[in-house]
Amino acid sequence: MYYAILSDDVSDSLSLRKSARPQHLARLEQLRDEGRLLVAGPHPAIDSEDPGPNGFTGSLVIAEFDSLEAAQTWADADPFVAAGVYEQVRVKPFKKVLP
Secondary structure (H helix, E strand, O other): OEEEEEEEEOOOOHHHHHHHHHHHHHHHHHHHHOOOEEEEEEEEOOOOOOOHHHOEEEEEEEEEOOOHHHHHHHHHOOHHHHOOOEEEEEEEEEOOOOO
8 A cells, every 4th residue: 555654844954854865865766666656755845846945844755565554664764854854754544546
C-alpha cells in the first residue's frame, strides 16, 4: 500500500536542508530504484519553482511500504529528521486513484 509522508519544516530550515540533502536524496533514490516511490518533493515557501533564500516549508513523499508501521519507521530515519529540518512528520495511508 502507498503511504503519504507529510513533513513540516522548522523556520529557516534552508541551511539544515542543504547539509542533509545528499543523504536524504539517496534514500529517496533507493525507493525509486526499488519501484516503490510514487512522488517526492519539497513545498517551496513562495509560489516559485526556485524559492531561493525563501527556502521550503516542508516535503511530501508518497511511497509503497508493507505497513503503516514500516512507513513510519522509514520516515523517522530520514536524515532531515536527524538534522532538525522537520518540526513535524505525519504518515497517512494513501490510495492512488488517478492517473
